[in-house]
Amino acid sequence: MGLGDQIKSLRKKNKITQKELASELGVSLRTVQRYESGAMDLDLSLKTVKS
Incomplete structure (x- = not known):
């Protein structure tokens, strides 16, 4: 399973929807x-998602 998966x-x-995640x-x-x-590869400099 790749990162995208x-x-x-x-x-x-x-x-959650793709729009909500975005x-x-x-x-x-x-x-x-x-x-x-x-x-597209994930930019690891993105902020952390709040839980």
């Missing part, structure tokens, strides 16, 4: 879509 799995497990991370919806598809 893990992001998607955790997002679905927590029952808002929490301070990135665009398209960026989250690219992370999940593997078209």
